[in-house]
C-alpha cells in the first residue's frame with residue numbers, strides 16, 4: 001500500500017507558528033539561562049543575548065549561534081526564542 005503524500009505549505013506553517021507561539025518579550029537577564037551563577041557558559045550566553053535585547057530577532061546569526069546553545073537556555077527563554085527559531089527553520093534553505 002503506498003504511503004499517502006502530505007504536502008504542507010510553508011506559508012500556512014508560518015501562520016500557524018504565529019497563532020500557536022505568540023511573540024513574547026525577551027526575558028529579564030537573570031531569567032535567560034539555566035544557571036544564574038558559577039557557570040561561565042551561561043554567563044557568556046546571557047551576555048550574548050543581552051547584546052540583542054533591543055534588536056530585531058530575525059537575525060540569522062543569532063539563531064544559528066543559539067542552535068548550539070539550546071542546553072543553556074531557561075524554559076522562559078525557550079518560549080521567547082521558539083517562534084523565531086521555527087520561522088528561521090521554515091525560511092532557511094536546507
Ligand SMILES: [Zn+2]
Nearest residue numbers: 035039041042
Ligand atoms: Zn550553565
